[in-house]
Amino acid sequence: MADTSHTENIVCPHCKYEDTDSWESQADEGYEDCGECGQEFWYSRHVQITYSTSIPEKSSAERRVELAERNQRFIADFQAYTAARGVSNG
Ligand SMILES: [Zn+2]
Numbered sequence: 001m002a003d004t005s006h007t008e009n010i011v012c013p014h015c016k017y018e019d020t021d022s023w024e025s026q027a028d029e030g031y032e033d034c035g036e037c038g039q040e041f042w043y044s045r046h047v048q049i050t051y052s053t054s055i056p057e058k059s060s061a062e063r064r065v066e067l068a069e070r071n072q073r074f075i076a077d078f079q080a081y082t083a084a085r086g087v088s089n090g
Contacts, residue, residue, distance in 0.1 A: 006046060014039040 004011040010022040010032070017036035019025075022045075025032060029044035058066070 010043050012036060012039070013041050 004013045004016070007018075010019040010025065011017070012019070012034040014034060015037040017034055019035060025043065025045070027045075028047065029042070031040055031042055033040050056063075
């Protein structure tokens with residue numbers, strides 16, 4: 001009897017049919033009818049969470065300065081835009 005737990009795809013516990021479209025199953029768990037034998041079974045999806053880290057290219061102080069400069073540019077652009085609009089619209 002083939003193992004049907006922690007498989008790469010959903011494997012029917014009745015007939016061992018492997019559903020290669022398992023990703024189409026929307027919910028992380030639920031009842032499904034086998035596409036091969038038609039019998040109902042319960043499945044649950046196991047999601048493995050992993051983490052990645054990297055050393056930032058810029059320090060947090062440098063990032064804060066960049067953000068402030070970007071905000072100032074945005075405000076200046078907005079003021080220029082409203083000023084130009086005010087003139088053209090009379
Ligand atoms: Zn089946």
